Amino acid sequence: MKQLIKMIFAVSIAAASSSVMAGADIKAGEEKATACAACHGAVGVSASPMFPTLAGQHADYMVQTLKAYKSGKRKNPIMQGTAAALSDEDILNLAAYFASQTGLKTLKR
């Protein structure tokens, strides 16, 4: 039973994350990401602790975060200005691009 619950949970997570990625264009995201490189690094790995590394970040987190900057829910003057110029499509593509990279590491279960 426990195993079954685990399985259902894993499948629903997979379904939720794939819905975020549906229709996202990694190549278009890569092109847009040139605007982010000055601060977040050429391949999403930031050279300075002032700027978070984006490479390998979960796409869903990136989408939520960029929308929160855009709406002003998450406040940061630099990122608010940057996110304001992004369409919902840009956000999906950027999230797909950074999520496709390796960089951030999470602990193994």
Ligand code: HEC
């Ligand atoms: C001028 C520098 C600068 C540029 C350009 C820039 N960022 Fe940022 N970014 C920052 C800073 C500083 C933060 C940390 C802000 C905070 O504390 O909320 C940040 C935070 C973020 C975060 C949140 C990371 C986290 O771990 O919560 C995301 C996502 C992000 N930026 C995406 C982007 C994307 C995508 C672009 C290009 C379209 C971009 N940024 C361009 C400076 C920049």
